Amino acid sequence: MATRRGFIAGLLAAGGVPALSWADAGTPAFLAAAMEANGAYALFGLKEDGTLAFRLPLPDRGHAAAAHPTRPEVAFFARRPGQYALVLDCVTGAVLRELEAPTGQHFYGHGAFFQDGELLATTENIVETGQGVVGLWSRSEGYRRIGSFSSGGVGPHELIRLSEDRLAIANGGIRTHPGSGRAKLNLETMRPNLTLMNASGHILGQVEPDRALHRNSLRHIAALPDGAVACAFQWQGDVYETPALLAIVRDGVLQFADHDALLWTEMQGYAGSIAIGRSGPILTGPRGGVLARFDQAQRPIATERRPDVCGIAARAGQVLVTDGLGHVFRAGHGELEHLEAHPVAWDNHVVALT
Structure with a gap:
């Protein structure tokens, strides 16, 4: 069986002429x-109609990716706790750079480009202390690591760009250690938070759930048009409890969605991803097989059942949804519109190209 380094070396040898834009990669939207x-893994470019723009082989299962805003380059992150990320040329398939977490750290599966694509930010963990880190990588210097700063909490997961010099970080609050696999080591004391930062790592704002909800781990986030941040949670407490899994942070205040015991019970305490539709936030719940739509006031307005539905992303008013059975959907105002079925098992996340 090929090793990961052998796989990467082969792609590097493939080389190719650098591409100029996403149009050269087939104009994918997601x-x-x-x-x-x-059983092999691959990264796919999806067009707005759910058809494939490209396919690139991957050495292992990943988690999420960060797409450059203009160049057909993507940073693909290993599933946590991961030691590497690959920067891929989506035209040639070449590996432009393998990013390795510093000694004693590992990646947490997400990242984002900001400052017009010049910098890549990655969420990371310091193994011995459990403290979260945001790593910074310079594209113009061949994705050289140029620094890092605290994420503002423990267990940073998704990180998004709010503007060219502002980031939002979902600190899940859960401490992990590579030696313990994916075990959660601090559920009794975990403290999730949403941290807003500038490009220098200065904290601009920070909010966390009330103490009674300290086991509601913040995992995924999405930006609303007015600059607020919608938050998706994964409950780590008693399975018989049904806390809301959606909240919005606006003007420094975290407000959870209305309590809907039936909905949160159906989602089995687990929101897999989040996107912003025309009406408001949309949550996916793969464990319960539920897609839930909310209005701007976070009131549930519709739910749909779809086995293993998880991937979701919004772009230019279109919301694309994937499930673990290979299906691709469009989430409009009505029921999910089936677009395509591919012979794959889609992973947890869809990334929109902006």
Whole structure:
């Protein structure tokens, strides 16, 4: 079986002429990773109609990706606790750079480009202390690591760009250690938070759930048009409790969605991803097989059942949804519109190209 380093060396040798834009990669609108029928992994470019723009082989299962805003380059992150990320040329398939977490740290599966694509920010963990870190990588210097700063909490997961010099970080509050696999080591004392930062790592704002909800781990986030941040949670407490899994942070205040015991019970305490539709936030719940739509006031307005539905992303008014059975949907105002079915098992996340 090929090793990861051998796989990467082969792609590096493939080389190719650098591409200029996403048009050279088939003009994809979204990116998503998947496991193919033969057990191999690949990254796919998806067009707005759910058809494929490109396919790139991957050495292992990943988690999420960060797409450069103009160049057909993507940073693809290993599933936590991961030691590497790959920067891929989506035209040639070449590996432009393998990013390795510093000694004693690991990646947490997410990242984002900001400052017009010049900088890549990655969420990371310091193994011995459990403190979260945001790593900074310079694209113009061949994705050289140029620094890092605290994420403002423990267990940073998704990180998004709010503007060219502002980031939002979902600190899940859960401490992990590579030696313990994916075990959660501090559920009794965990403290999730949303941290807003500038490009220098200065904290601009920070909010966390009330103490009674300290086991509601903040995992995924999405920016609203007015600059607020919608938050998706994964409950780590008693399975018989049904806290809301959606909140919005606006003007420094965290406000949870209305309590809907039936909905949160159906989602089994687990929101897999989040996007912003025309009416408001949309949550996916793969464990319960639920897609839930909310209005701007976070009131539930519609739910749909779809086994293993998880991937979701919004772009230019279109919301694309994927499930673990290979299906691709469009989430409009009505029921999910089926677009395509591919012979793959889509992974957890879809990334929109902006």
